[in-house]
Amino acid sequence: MFGKDAGVLTQLEEAEIPDVLGDLYDQDYSPHGTARKRNANADWRSGPLLPLQPRVHHRILEDFIPSSINDCKSAKEMMLVLSNAFLAHRCAYKIGILHRDISTRNVLLVRKDDGSVAGVLADWDLALKFEHDSTQNVISPTPQRQQHRTGTWYFMSAGLLRDRTKAHTLQDDLESFFYLALYLSILWFPHTGTDSSLQDFISLVFEQSWFNQRLGLFLGGDFKMLMFAFRDHIGKIDFTSNMPMTIWVNEVFELFQDFYREPCGPKERHLHNHDFIVERFTEVLNLAGWSNERITSSREPVAKPKRRY
Numbered sequence: 001m002f003g004k005d006a007g008v009l010t011q012l013e014e015a016e017i018p019d020v021l022g023d024l025y026d027q028d029y030s031p032h033g034t035a036r037k038r039n040a041n042a043d044w045r046s047g048p049l050l051p052l053q054p055r056v057h058h059r060i061l062e063d064f065i066p067s068s069i070n071d072c073k074s075a076k077e078m079m080l081v082l083s084n085a086f087l088a089h090r091c092a093y094k095i096g097i098l099h100r101d102i103s104t105r106n107v108l109l110v111r112k113d114d115g116s117v118a119g120v121l122a123d124w125d126l127a128l129k130f131e132h133d134s135t136q137n138v139i140s141p142t143p144q145r146q147q148h149r150t151g152t153w154y155f156m157s158a159g160l161l162r163d164r165t166k167a168h169t170l171q172d173d174l175e176s177f178f179y180l181a182l183y184l185s186i187l188w189f190p191h192t193g194t195d196s197s198l199q200d201f202i203s204l205v206f207e208q209s210w211f212n213q214r215l216g217l218f219l220g221g222d223f224k225m226l227m228f229a230f231r232d233h234i235g236k237i238d239f240t241s242n243m244p245m246t247i248w249v250n251e252v253f254e255l256f257q258d259f260y261r262e263p264c265g266p267k268e269r270h271l272h273n274h275d276f277i278v279e280r281f282t283e284v285l286n287l288a289g290w291s292n293e294r295i296t297s298s299r300e301p302v303a304k305p306k307r308r309y
Contacts, residue, residue: 072117080119082281101151104183108120194237229261251280
């Protein structure tokens with residue numbers, strides 16, 4: 001991982017940010033750099049090479065053992081875990097840190113002794129330190145990032161997948177949280193509203209990519225954009241046993257739908273901060289109508305990032 005991961009965690013810990021993996025002990029192992037960096041200028045290399053950031057072996061010891069979000073036993077547990085991670089993201093953003101890799105492997109579950117659950121936001125390896133301007137857009141004081149997208153392919157925003165030059169902003173991370181909730185919800189809980197089969201819907205919306213010969217890289221996000229703009233492949237989703245989750249998914253869907261239909265429209269302001277989605281989490285978690293029913297899917301959540309260079 002980047003050495004900066006522990007630096008970011010230390011900053012989060014000093015700011016008393018809840019629901020992140022804080023480090024009790026860490027140490028850099030600088031001699032253990034990556035072979036790719038060491039051999040970047042070797043005589044035997046040929047062809048172009050994208051700029052590389054140096055990486056070192058870095059160990060962090062925690063005082064608890066989280067598990068995969070896959071261990072959630074119900075829709076409400078899943079939404080609690082996501083809500084905790086989202087609140088951690090908001091706290092980090094307020095002190096100038098943007099996570100940039102919201103995914104199944106980075107939102108983790110901690111089951112307490114009393115059986116209740118909490119969520120943590122882990123892996124700050126790709127986090128960006130930034131400053132806010134008067135419009136709450138992100139301005140980065142850090143060196144230029146590596147020449148590839150930041151994130152996990154399934155959960156990256158349509159804008160990042162379609163345009164490799166786009167700066168990664170808060171709106172992209174908020175969109176990633178929505179995709180993560182949508183993906184896990186349709187995978188695990190009975191629902192109606194997707195026009196395609198589950199496999200086809202996941203392939204089109206979360207996996208779609210095409211190779212741009214001119215740029216020499218993969219692009220994607222077209223079906224995510226179409227899903228929001230025209231409700232392609234998706235209708236009004238109804239989680240038949242979890243009415244509160246139906247409310248959350250459809251209300252947050254409509255937020256991004258309005259954004260992609262009218263990027264500078266009246267609801268675009270909701271993507272300058274976390275407040276709208278936090279309110280939706282608070283609203284639905286206080287409602288009745290949750291079920292412990294969970295379907296058994298033959299398809300497990302993606303475990304590793306799928307980055308296209």
